[in-house]
Amino acid sequence: MKIISKVLVLAAVMLVLPLSQQLAHAQSVLVNDGFEVNYDGWVASGDFTDIKAHQGLGYNMSRGMKITNRQTPSDGAISEKSFYLSSGQEYDYSVFVRHEGQTDETFSLMLGSQVIASAVVPFGKWVELTAKYTAPQNTENLTISITTNSTADFIFDDFKVTQKDSDNPVFHAPYDNVGLKDIYANYFRVGNILSGTTANNTGIRNLIIKEYNSITMENEHKPDATMTKNNSTNTDIKAQINSGAAAAMNFCAQNNIPMRGHVLTWHGQTPDWFFIQDINDGRATGSTSAGARYRDGDVNQVPWASKAVMKQRLESYIKNLFALYQAQYPSVRFYAYDVTNEAFDGAGNMRPRGFDHNGAGGQTPSSAGNSPWQGVYGAGSTEWIEDAFTYARKYAPSYTKLFYNDFNEWDPPKRDGITSKVLVPLRDKKLLDGMGMQSHVSANPSDSWSGQTRHLAAMDHYANLNIEVQLTELDPSTNNGQYASQQPGRYAAIFRKAIEINKGNGGNVTAICIWTPNDANTWLNKNGNSHTPALHDASNSRKAAYDSVASIVPQANWGDGNNPTFDGGSDGGTIITIGCNVTNLDASYNAGTSIPRPNATCSSGTPGTASFRIGEAIIDGWDSPGGTHALYNAGTRAITLASLVCGSTTVTPSTPVSCGNVNIVAVSSSSSENTQSSSSSSESVTSIAKAPSMTTNAKTEIYNLKGNKVSGTLPSGVYIEKIRGMPSKVFVVK
Numbered sequence: 001m002k003i004i005s006k007v008l009v010l011a012a013v014m015l016v017l018p019l020s021q022q023l024a025h026a027q028s029v030l031v032n033d034g035f036e037v038n039y040d041g042w043v044a045s046g047d048f049t050d051i052k053a054h055q056g057l058g059y060n061m062s063r064g065m066k067i068t069n070r071q072t073p074s075d076g077a078i079s080e081k082s083f084y085l086s087s088g089q090e091y092d093y094s095v096f097v098r099h100e101g102q103t104d105e106t107f108s109l110m111l112g113s114q115v116i117a118s119a120v121v122p123f124g125k126w127v128e129l130t131a132k133y134t135a136p137q138n139t140e141n142l143t144i145s146i147t148t149n150s151t152a153d154f155i156f157d158d159f160k161v162t163q164k165d166s167d168n169p170v171f172h173a174p175y176d177n178v179g180l181k182d183i184y185a186n187y188f189r190v191g192n193i194l195s196g197t198t199a200n201n202t203g204i205r206n207l208i209i210k211e212y213n214s215i216t217m218e219n220e221h222k223p224d225a226t227m228t229k230n231n232s233t234n235t236d237i238k239a240q241i242n243s244g245a246a247a248a249m250n251f252c253a254q255n256n257i258p259m260r261g262h263v264l265t266w267h268g269q270t271p272d273w274f275f276i277q278d279i280n281d282g283r284a285t286g287s288t289s290a291g292a293r294y295r296d297g298d299v300n301q302v303p304w305a306s307k308a309v310m311k312q313r314l315e316s317y318i319k320n321l322f323a324l325y326q327a328q329y330p331s332v333r334f335y336a337y338d339v340t341n342e343a344f345d346g347a348g349n350m351r352p353r354g355f356d357h358n359g360a361g362g363q364t365p366s367s368a369g370n371s372p373w374q375g376v377y378g379a380g381s382t383e384w385i386e387d388a389f390t391y392a393r394k395y396a397p398s399y400t401k402l403f404y405n406d407f408n409e410w411d412p413p414k415r416d417g418i419t420s421k422v423l424v425p426l427r428d429k430k431l432l433d434g435m436g437m438q439s440h441v442s443a444n445p446s447d448s449w450s451g452q453t454r455h456l457a458a459m460d461h462y463a464n465l466n467i468e469v470q471l472t473e474l475d476p477s478t479n480n481g482q483y484a485s486q487q488p489g490r491y492a493a494i495f496r497k498a499i500e501i502n503k504g505n506g507g508n509v510t511a512i513c514i515w516t517p518n519d520a521n522t523w524l525n526k527n528g529n530s531h532t533p534a535l536h537d538a539s540n541s542r543k544a545a546y547d548s549v550a551s552i553v554p555q556a557n558w559g560d561g562n563n564p565t566f567d568g569g570s571d572g573g574t575i576i577t578i579g580c581n582v583t584n585l586d587a588s589y590n591a592g593t594s595i596p597r598p599n600a601t602c603s604s605g606t607p608g609t610a611s612f613r614i615g616e617a618i619i620d621g622w623d624s625p626g627g628t629h630a631l632y633n634a635g636t637r638a639i640t641l642a643s644l645v646c647g648s649t650t651v652t653p654s655t656p657v658s659c660g661n662v663n664i665v666a667v668s669s670s671s672s673e674n675t676q677s678s679s680s681s682s683e684s685v686t687s688i689a690k691a692p693s694m695t696t697n698a699k700t701e702i703y704n705l706k707g708n709k710v711s712g713t714l715p716s717g718v719y720i721e722k723i724r725g726m727p728s729k730v731f732v733v734k
Contacts, residue, residue: 041250046075101152181561295355348417405436434468605647
C-alpha cells in the first residue's frame, strides 16, 4: 500500500460562516470581507491599478486593502458577489473607506453601474459608506465596485452585506444531507467546475457545497485569463487573478473546498504575444478571430521568441502565478494542477508548429490545432513540457500534485505517445505525479470510439504506471437524448472501476471530476445540440445517473468528504494530525521580550521545522524547536501554525492551525508611540498611567487594540479610551 501523509486541520479562523451554514440557519450576515487572510474576492479594476493587503493599514489598525496606481477615476476595486447575493433582494451594504489624496475625495460604492452610496471623505479619516438597495430582477452579475472622483490612492476595509430575515432558500439535500464527497470520502475526491456564469446560480452553489470537495475553474485559470502584458517584460511575465477567478477562489476559501488548477501550458487560450520576440508587437494579439496577425501567415516567418527567452518567460509566469495565489488566497489549497494540456495529436505525436486556428481545444473534425509551443521549441520537441513541470515543481506548494491532461486519452496511439514521451520520463525524474484523463466519452457503453471497454482499459493502463489517475472532465454525452437511458450505467461503471483500481497495487484514482454542474450549463450544447451529460438536471434535481453512482458504496463505508481519508494520492494514507498551543508561554510579555516558540505537536513523528504567523507575517526565529522571537506591538496577538515537519514529512494544512493568543504589554509610554505610528487617524493620542473609572458616561468608549468595544472589568492589556470631542488616550491595565 502506498502511504502518503494526510493532514487534518484541527482549527481554523473563518471570517465568514460557510455558505452552507448561512443557508441552513438563515444568517443575516451574507458577506463579511475583512481581508485578514485572503483577498475575499476583490481585484483591481483598470489596466495598471494595483491592489494589495497591508497589515495595520485597515480600519481599527487591522489588515486593509490599498488601491494604487489608478490612471482614471473609474479605476478602483471590484468584486463579484453573485455567489452570495441574488437579484431582486433588498440588502444592506457597508464599507469603510479612507484616502491619501491632498483634498477631499468623493467615494462611490456601486452595484454594476448604479451608485448606491457616496460620501465626501476628508484626508486621513475613515468614513463608512452605507446603502440599502435592491438589485433589479434578473441582474446577471452582482458586481460591487469602489471608486473616487480622482486617481488618488485609497484604502478600504470591512465590506459587509446583511439582510434581515433572509429568505434565501435552504437546500434540502438527498441522502440526509450526505453528498458524493462523503459517499466516496474513503476512495477519492468527487469534483465539479465553476465559471463566471454558473457562479450566479444559487442552486449550483448549494450543490457544490453539498456534493463536491474539488473545484476546477472552467476557463478562469487558463493562460489567457492569468497572463497579463501590463508590467511584463520580454523575460518576466506577470500574472493576474481576474474577478471571476477571485469570486470562485473566495468561495472555495470560505467553504474549505480544495481546487484543481487548470492549466499552466496549453496551445489554446494562450495569448499570441507570449510566443514572439517582442511581446509588445501589435501584430500578435490574444484573439483567435481572423485578422492581420502572425497566426495567419507562414509559421516559418513568425519571429518566434528564442528558446532561452521562452524558458525565462515560462519560469517567471509560473513563479509569479503561484506567488500571487499565496499572497491573495493563502488558504486555498491547490491539491492538483494540470501543468500541460493537450500537447498531442491523435496519432500520439506532438502537435504541428504554428498558432491554433481552431480556438479552445484546438480540434476540428478534420484538422488538429497547431501549437506555438512547437513553434518556439521546434517540431516534435517535448522539452517545453519538461520545463513547465520543472518550474511547477519548483514554485507550486509542496502538497500540489502535478498532472499532464489530455482528451481522447483512451485511444491506443495517443495513449501510448503520451505514456512514452511524457508520463514515464517525467515520472522517473520525479517531476510528474499523475495523468489527467479528460474523459469526454459517450453515454453509450458500446460506442466504437469512446466506449466503455477502451476507456476502462485506459484507466488500468495509466494506473499501472504507478502514478495517480484523475478523471478531470467527465461528461458522458447522451447524443441529443439517444443514449439517455444508458447514461446511469456508464457513470456507474466508471466509478466502480476507480474503486477496483484503488484496491490493487498500482497507481490510484484520486479524483473524478464532472465537467458540468447541471445539464443547463454544459459546453457540449453548442450549435443547436441538446446533450444532458450531468448528474443533475437543469433544475438541479438529481438524475438516475446520480443515484447509480451514489448507490455503489454501502452506507457503512461513507466518510467525511471535508476530510477524506482514501489511501494514496494527495490526501491519502497514514493520517498525521498537527496542532499547537501557547500553554508553555507566560500570561503576558513586555514588548520586545524574547518569547519562546509555542508548543507544536504531531500525531506521528517528532516535530521539527515550522512556520508560524501572526496575520500574514511569518515569525522569524520560531522555525526550529527552542527558537525565540521578540514581539513589539502591544495587544493580544493571534498566532497560527502554517506548516510543520513531522519526522520526515512536511505537513501543510489548507488553513493555518490556530495556536491561540499571546498578550504583549507596552512598556512605559511605548504603547502610545506604537499605537500612534500605526494609526491612520489625525486624532492626537496621549498615554495615561492607569485605567479610567468605568462609569456610565455615554460619551466614553473603551476599545482593545483589535478595535473591539469592551466594557466591565478589564483584564491586563493595552486599551484606547475615546471621549467625544476629546483626544483619544491609550492606557495600560496591569
